[in-house]
Amino acid sequence: MGTAVRNPLVLGLVAAAAVAFGVAGFASSYVTFLLTGAAVTTVFMQSYGLITGRAGVISLCQLSFAAIGAWVVGWANVADVPGGFYAWLPLGGLAAVVAGLVIGLPALRLRGVNLAVATFAFATALDVVFTGIAFPGQDTFDFVRRPAGFTDDSGYFVFTVAVVTAIFVGLWLLDRSRAGGALVEIRHSERAAAAHGISVARGKLTAFALSAFVAGVGGGLMAGQLGVVAAGNFATFASVSFFAIALFVGTNNIEGAIAGGLIGAVFPVIIDALGIPQDLSALFFGIGAIQVLRLGGSQTDLLRASRRRKRQSRAHPPTRESPTPTTRESNVQRTRIQRSGGGAALEVRGLRVRFGALTAVDGVDLVVPKGHVVGLVGPNGAGKSTLINAVTGFTTRYDGTVLLDGRPVDGLAAHHRARAGLRRSFQQLRVPTALSVGMFLQVAAGRKLSRDEVDEQLALFECPTADTPMDVVDVATRRLLEVAGLAAGRPPVLLLDEPAAGHSSTETRLLQRRLAELPERFGTAVLLVEHDIELVRSTCDSLVVVDFGRVIASGPPDEVLADPAVVAAYLGAPAHSPEGNS
Structure with a gap:
């Protein structure tokens, strides 16, 4: 029992449940709505944590994938596709996967700034498309029907936190698998990854597909929260701002993704209350991203590294001894030379x-x-x-x-x-x-x-x-x-x-x-x-x-x-x- 209590996954699930039901039971409607937006933004941050934080691929089009997910959920709602919101949400994520592969394939040969420009161009093009056509239900005010059992604001907040938690569990498992380790190695050195038998192209495509799915799910959650969405909810400039936030806080870490979600949803409200134009919020995020480049790591990465160094300094690691070679060890070379x-x-x-x-x-x-x-x-x-x-x-x-x-x-x-x-x-x-x-x-x-x-x-x-x-x-x-x-x-x-x-x-x-x-x-x-x-x-x-x-x-x-x-x-x-x- 003691081991289970100390397990970070168990602790995280307990904390998520406590937050979800605490907010649902005691928060006002406004706070609940604001925190639901923060939870949705956390999903977007999780997608950045996948593509950039783990695989090291610059992507400025994650909100474009979210727009695709929202569009599919809106269409499924208008068309009354069977299964309800429980089926529509993953369907929107899968539709975003297709777009992720479409943008990922030509981007495989690009690096750095060139890749950033390519993904930004895709986001801009999709922004133009969605601006020219109305999202399903937008003209008729056909609001997206929320999942059964979670139709009011408090219930939908609980549902959104459950989705966020499920994604965190999936990412936690990914980080402890060889596939997750391969993504990190691709970020660190593509040559080393290839030398270990890892297909860099397949790894990057996998990162694009997974991050697009997560972003598409986030877009569907936003459609469920707002009832009906428009192209302005997924503007290209907002995607760049979210990328800057993700880079600054380090959304490959759980605490970074949550912090990014809160910053993305709450920070504009705070500066608006202070009388500062919301457009200037991107300036703060950009300064934070520059700080990451200067320090060589995100805030959560640096904090984690500092804690590890402190623990290591308090510990007393065993010194490596130099054992005297056994007779077998000292004769290994001679035995091998004599062998055919x-x-x-x-x-x-x-x-x-x-x-x-x-x-x-x-x-x-x-x-x-x-x-x-x-x-x-x-x-x-x-x-x-x-x-x-x-x-x-x-x-x-x-x-x-x-x-x-x-x-x-x-x-x-x-x-x-x-x-x-x-x-x-x-x-x-x-x-x-x-x-x-x-x-x-x-x-x-x-x-x-x-x-x-x-x-x-x-x-x-x-x-x-x-x-x-x-x-x-x-x-x-x-x-x-x-x-x-x-x-x-x-x-x-x-x-x-x-x-x-x-x-x-x-x-x-x-x-x-x-x-x-x-x-x-x-x-x-x-x-x-x-x-x-x-x-x-x-x-x-x-x-x-x-x-x-x-x-x-x-x-x-x-x-x-x-x-x-x-x-x-x-x-x-x-x-x-x-x-x-x-």
Whole structure:
């Protein structure tokens, strides 16, 4: 019972019920009407929280989706569609989904300001259309019939709060699913999302569809509240103002969506009472949005982060110990080298990448045998990261062939290569701080992990517990988490781009042991790009050295690192054999 009382979902449902019945029983008609408007606006804020707060997509047309939902509810009311308001409301949401997909498809190739302009243009065009035609029932004053049992103002407020609460529950569940984690990762880094097998295009379309449905439901609720609506209720300028509010308060958080609903509905009334023109309210919201850009986060995001840091400072997290390697751990590399590789997990043939007149990768041949760790080293600018980008599909224009387990993958997009088992990390850390440790592990793995699997993987890499917020985790541990998450997916091939960057000696030793174990423990062959030569020497079965985009040496680590051509490449001295051993 104690656990249930402390559950945030249970507490939220109890609070919603208390507010709904408290207002319905004691508030005046005016206050009830005003708070109903705030609840409807909260639905609009929830739609912004989906599209912008979670997926990071700028949309200035959410009230256009609301207008579609309101129009459908009004039409269903006039046409006396069976099912009443209970059926009309989701019908309006589904109609808005169609519009969300229509605007989402062409917007997939747009970013930032260009996307904002495109959605604003759609909102303006729809505004013109709805201004030219009357909403159903507008001319005849055929008011929308409210749901049975909730026909008076107090009852309709309870109904609206119930809808708002249901949406919050849905979003709460979404945030705890891999799909919700994928949306957050798309917001943080589209490249990292694709590397984890997430379709960025599908994720953005999903965000457009879900947010349009929520906005359409909000429009239907407004039609039920007002009885009859007009184009002015969904003006483009109001949509921009709501976007500014959502950006300022952070409507991806529950408290932010509620605050946004109250601000959007009550603030204009307050400034009107003070004798300030309501049109100036948008100016205040715009200033708030600029403040978000300056601080790097919304008010609720910043408050949540501050509370997490305070809790973390009061806690005493266990220090990572450096256990003495067991006999099994210390002999992992020797055991693997003696074992037959069983064919090539990854094979690269004649790979060539050009950027205009510059040849960044020049006819590279490379094989990563199954059950092996292969090091890819070379001086800065040698073409290592470009080679990985081409192999994993992030550079699409190249000559040559990439084979995964003997099958060519050259025609596959990056996220399809990741799903096929060609996974990678990035030189620049791309771990989203808005996720928990456990959720990031689920997203990076690319498959559903049980709680036991998550806990076991975190313990293996000596990382914080699953419910730890990522923004209180240090950068070095985030890099370990990235490797842990990728390995948990058990891909056939894992390409790691400088995973030891920023690590202490203790963390490097831990990473060394785990990298050596990856083939045996997870069935994963590894291509390791790393500047830490001692880590490479102790972990890798073989080395491939590139310089100026060409392979200059390959073979056992000790032999390759003693090669004069390799020494020359690192020290800048002339070599007798510029081509090396390829």
